[in-house]
Amino acid sequence: MKKLMFLFVSLFAISCGTTKTVDKSTNLYEVLTQQSDGGGNIRFFEILSEPNEIKMLTSDESLKGKIKEDDIHKANFIVLNMGEKNTGGYSIGVEKVEETDKNIIITVKETAPNPSDMVMQVITYPYAVVKINSKKEIIIK
Numbered sequence: 001m002k003k004l005m006f007l008f009v010s011l012f013a014i015s016c017g018t019t020k021t022v023d024k025s026t027n028l029y030e031v032l033t034q035q036s037d038g039g040g041n042i043r044f045f046e047i048l049s050e051p052n053e054i055k056m057l058t059s060d061e062s063l064k065g066k067i068k069e070d071d072i073h074k075a076n077f078i079v080l081n082m083g084e085k086n087t088g089g090y091s092i093g094v095e096k097v098e099e100t101d102k103n104i105i106i107t108v109k110e111t112a113p114n115p116s117d118m119v120m121q122v123i124t125y126p127y128a129v130v131k132i133n134s135k136k137e138i139i140i141k
Helices: 002-015 051-057
Strands: 029-035 044-048 076-081 091-099 103-111 127-132 137-140
Touching (some): 051 076, 091 127
Parallel strands (some): 103 137
Antiparallel strands (some): 044 076
C-alpha cells in the first residue's frame, strides 16, 4: 500500500510541473512563393506594410489566393530579390525569423551553386515573397 501511495504522489508531483506551451497554429511567417525567375534585375529587399502596396501583390499570378483580405491589416510582406544571375542554381529565402518585444528580425539565406555543379546556362532572377504575421517593425539581416 505504501508503494502504491508513493507512486501516486510521485505521478501527481510530476504532472503538476509547469510547461511552456507553444501554439504551432500561429506561425510567425510563411513563404508565399520562392522562384528562380521573375524577380528584379538588382539585389534588393522590400518591406510592404501599407494596404495599397500589399494589394499590388494580389495581381501576381503566383500569389493569387494566398493573400486574404484581413492579411492587409494584420501582416507585413517582404519581397526578397537576389538580382540577375548568369546561371541556374541560385535561390533566396528565409533562414530564420525572430520576434522581439519591438520588432521582427529576419535573416535572409542566399544559395549559390557550387563551382563543380552542372547548371543551366540561362539568366535567372531569383526572388521570394514572405508574409510576416505581425505589424511590428521589420529588420532584415
